Amino acid sequence: MMTGNVRWRHQTTRYGNSAANWGPMMAELVSFENKLFCLDMNQVLHVLDVASGQELERIAFAHDLRPTILALPGQQAVLAGGKGEVQLVQW
Numbered sequence: 204m205m206t207g208n209v210r211w212r213h214q215t216t217r218y219g220n221s222a223a224n225w226g227p228m229m230a231e232l233v234s235f236e237n238k239l240f241c242l243d244m245n246q247v248l249h250v251l252d253v254a255s256g257q258e259l260e261r262i263a264f265a266h267d268l269r270p271t272i273l274a275l276p277g278q279q280a281v282l283a284g285g286k287g288e289v290q291l292v293q294w
Contacts, residue, residue, distance in 0.1 A: 211256035235274035
């Protein structure tokens, strides 16, 4: 039976530790293979475990991205760069 209760929350702002803070969300959230993909406006891709909300990966990019994520099997995703390119990311 569904209750509508919150199962987990992931805190994206760490007060007193600004290095751990997420930027505002840039793209729609995407879930695939029990992972939640979140791309923020600081050009960081966050990968969370769907069951627990624990951050599994934090991948920072040195260049601008467009608000797109295509999650693929295994540890990879396709993202679009700000200069018109498409890129495969693996971790």
